[in-house]
Amino acid sequence: xxxxxxLAPATVxxxxxxxxxxxxxxxxxxxxxxxxxxxxQVVRIINHDDYGLPTDPTKNVAGVALNALIAxxxxxxxxxxxxxxxIKPGSGxxxxxxxxxxxxxxANRLLDDRFSKTELVEFAMAGETLAxxxxxxxxxxxxxxxxxxxxxxxxxLDIVSIDFPPxxxxxxxxxxxxxxxxxxxxLPKEVPLKEAIRNxxxxxxxxxxxAQGDYxxxxxxxxxxxxxxxxxxxxxxxxxxxAASLAAGAFGGGISGSGPSVFMLSESESIAESVEAAMRxxxxxxxxxxxxxxxxxxxxxxxxx
Amino acid sequence: xxxxxxLAPATVxxxxxxxxxxxxxxxxxxxxxxxxxxxxQVVRIINHDDYGLPTDPTKNVAGVALNALIAxxxxxxxxxxxxxxxIKPGSGxxxxxxxxxxxxxxANRLLDDRFSKTELVEFAMAGETLAxxxxxxxxxxxxxxxxxxxxxxxxxLDIVSIDFPPxxxxxxxxxxxxxxxxxxxxLPKEVPLKEAIRNxxxxxxxxxxxAQGDYxxxxxxxxxxxxxxxxxxxxxxxxxxxAASLAAGAFGGGISGSGPSVFMLSESESIAESVEAAMRxxxxxxxxxxxxxxxxxxxxxxxxx
Numbered sequence: 001x002x003x004x005x006x007l008a009p010a011t012v013x014x015x016x017x018x019x020x021x022x023x024x025x026x027x028x029x030x031x032x033x034x035x036x037x038x039x040x041q042v043v044r045i046i047n048h049d050d051y052g053l054p055t056d057p058t059k060n061v062a063g064v065a066l067n068a069l070i071a072x073x074x075x076x077x078x079x080x081x082x083x084x085x086x087i088k089p090g091s092g093x094x095x096x097x098x099x100x101x102x103x104x105x106x107a108n109r110l111l112d113d114r115f116s117k118t119e120l121v122e123f124a125m126a127g128e129t130l131a132x133x134x135x136x137x138x139x140x141x142x143x144x145x146x147x148x149x150x151x152x153x154x155x156x157l158d159i160v161s162i163d164f165p166p167x168x169x170x171x172x173x174x175x176x177x178x179x180x181x182x183x184x185x186x187l188p189k190e191v192p193l194k195e196a197i198r199n200x201x202x203x204x205x206x207x208x209x210x211a212q213g214d215y216x217x218x219x220x221x222x223x224x225x226x227x228x229x230x231x232x233x234x235x236x237x238x239x240x241x242x243a244a245s246l247a248a249g250a251f252g253g254g255i256s257g258s259g260p261s262v263f264m265l266s267e268s269e270s271i272a273e274s275v276e277a278a279m280r281x282x283x284x285x286x287x288x289x290x291x292x293x294x295x296x297x298x299x300x301x302x303x304x305x
Numbered sequence: 306x307x308x309x310x311x312l313a314p315a316t317v318x319x320x321x322x323x324x325x326x327x328x329x330x331x332x333x334x335x336x337x338x339x340x341x342x343x344x345x346q347v348v349r350i351i352n353h354d355d356y357g358l359p360t361d362p363t364k365n366v367a368g369v370a371l372n373a374l375i376a377x378x379x380x381x382x383x384x385x386x387x388x389x390x391x392i393k394p395g396s397g398x399x400x401x402x403x404x405x406x407x408x409x410x411x412a413n414r415l416l417d418d419r420f421s422k423t424e425l426v427e428f429a430m431a432g433e434t435l436a437x438x439x440x441x442x443x444x445x446x447x448x449x450x451x452x453x454x455x456x457x458x459x460x461x462l463d464i465v466s467i468d469f470p471p472x473x474x475x476x477x478x479x480x481x482x483x484x485x486x487x488x489x490x491x492l493p494k495e496v497p498l499k500e501a502i503r504n505x506x507x508x509x510x511x512x513x514x515x516a517q518g519d520y521x522x523x524x525x526x527x528x529x530x531x532x533x534x535x536x537x538x539x540x541x542x543x544x545x546x547x548a549a550s551l552a553a554g555a556f557g558g559g560i561s562g563s564g565p566s567v568f569m570l571s572e573s574e575s576i577a578e579s580v581e582a583a584m585r586x587x588x589x590x591x592x593x594x595x596x597x598x599x600x601x602x603x604x605x606x607x608x609x610x
Contacts, residue, residue: 021506152510153503158525160513190495193531198458200505201326204512205457208465211516220463226498 003036004109005305008102011094013138016222016254017202025142026295031098032084035106048084061096061127062103068126092257097139100127105302146301165213167297168272172279173261175289183258222252244278308341309414310610313407316399318443321527321559322507330447331600336403337389340411353389366401366432367408373431397562402444405432410607451606470518472602473577477584478566480594488563527557549583
């Protein structure tokens, strides 16, 4: 086998009260990636899109991730990667994570799956660190493990897969730019103990609700009184989108990653589509260009074609 | 039926990273309680122990809890309660919760179980508020539901039962007094967001570990960098007890309630007994009187005799 094609899915991180730890994988949108062995010990990136992403492997997240894998494996050869990005960079649904994860999962298949999923997340994290400037695995973990994942720790990396019932996500991506530095700078440095307790009580309940398939508890647990109140100001019509989504039947939701995308979770695709219509109804009058996506939460991450 | 006898078990709250929300029920020690209908619309308390607890029902947690139940039920009669306390007041393993829960569960049986478990926790919370000065259900929830419980919210009351694998607890109760006011006053008012994230990542993982029966993850998740570091100073030899317990095979543990009891969780009774021996080894030279208990985590709370 000298060539592998994969679909690397979008992912949602910072799932409400699971800020900086809880994420999940969508079925779509997906980046399409083809990877081949190359004789030279270098990574060659070919971008089939108009996003102007770097092809220098030391500046491209897929390249950096692959170089980490090549170094760990002690390979005497390299890889050529063709990438068709369908997940817009800067959307907040794990665009860079998809590139990094797709590349290392595909390369690992060419190496007869010698690395574990945790090791692949480690390699991808090298790429993600390039993209975000900080070591985090919130999008990488669901992109590689699929389903819902909780990153308990990044040093050492400790990823927990959480059982979950059938769920469908609706995502709206307003085409505005949120600078990661700004999204980060407005976070509180300290939080009242009382609010922290409220948040961890909700997250504990959210994990239990997912594991038990208790939709009512899931809805009640999806509350974030720490990050959402400060970050939502960066997203036009956030409160209206959320209120309309809940009215349309969503259990709850919040900011995806550090935004600008907003996600909502529902029990079925038909409700998720009603939620999509509700989001459009709120956004159409604003004149802000946007995309919407409806997707089940997929139990697989990167998939082989 | 005019008389009901119950065993009301000790409970552990503030389970490591589950501060102010996660608790579990032991099989023993238990308070023994007998409750009878009485013709007059009052509560009469008879204490069969030497703790000097009040018999005035407005000053006794069981009395206050029963009065809340009597008012909600609109009863034209009262109850007589005989209490033999085996759980020492002030031990940190839910002594007042046991009195309050035992009383309302027993009274509810005399009323053909007309109230739900959540309602019983509400009544018991009236008693607990008398004892602690604040509305919390961390010990009440496991005392009534059994097993591991997470109190997502007290207003409104939202209690989540968490599945769990076989587990055994070892508890050491050093016979020292910790004033609740002091244990509370040394808590930080604010915590760094980074530490709060670490804590909720651990709690999410702990809930997943319990639900999945993953002992390794359970051990890794039992970390508290917020409350334990400040409260452990109130408990002589806390670090030594913990280190010796881990060396003896415990997964982890921490301060029970607001202390002074310390608990450790293990996979089996034999390991829990080794942990008990390790605790004794640390405490014997101190000259501080202490009790130890070894008990499975019991899936039932208050039990009928």
